[in-house]
Amino acid sequence: MVGVPGAGSVVLVPSQGFLLMLIWIVGTLHVIASLTMVGLVLLHSGKGGGVSDMFGGSVGSTAAGSTVAEKNLDRITIVAATVFAFTTLSLGLALA
Numbered sequence: 001m002v003g004v005p006g007a008g009s010v011v012l013v014p015s016q017g018f019l020l021m022l023i024w025i026v027g028t029l030h031v032i033a034s035l036t037m038v039g040l041v042l043l044h045s046g047k048g049g050g051v052s053d054m055f056g057g058s059v060g061s062t063a064a065g066s067t068v069a070e071k072n073l074d075r076i077t078i079v080a081a082t083v084f085a086f087t088t089l090s091l092g093l094a095l096a
Contacts, residue, residue, distance in 0.1 A: 023094050030087035033080055040077045045070065 014022075 019094065023091070026087050026090045026094065029083065030091060033084040033087055036080045037077070037084055040073065040080055043073060044077070
């Protein structure tokens with residue numbers, strides 16, 4: 001952080017190296033979150049059952065509505081989508 005004098009106070013401005021490192025870290029998280037989102041969305045069951053049937057997702061789906069595995073898959077997808085949204089906003093603000 002470098003101090004820059006401004007109207008009677010010191011404003012802290014991040015150095016170029018710190019900003020570049022932050023962009024690389026957030027960019028890496030963004031790529032990981034996007035690939036995770038693609039995989040999780042493909043695992044969700046659609047009208048025909050989907051890939052989640054291979055892991056026992058269809059065993060209790062007729063009796064109980066949605067299974068525990070599908071509920072956990074939904075929660076993990078929501079977390080991945082939230083991380084993706086925050087990294088998108090962070091990269092947009094950092095690169096603007």
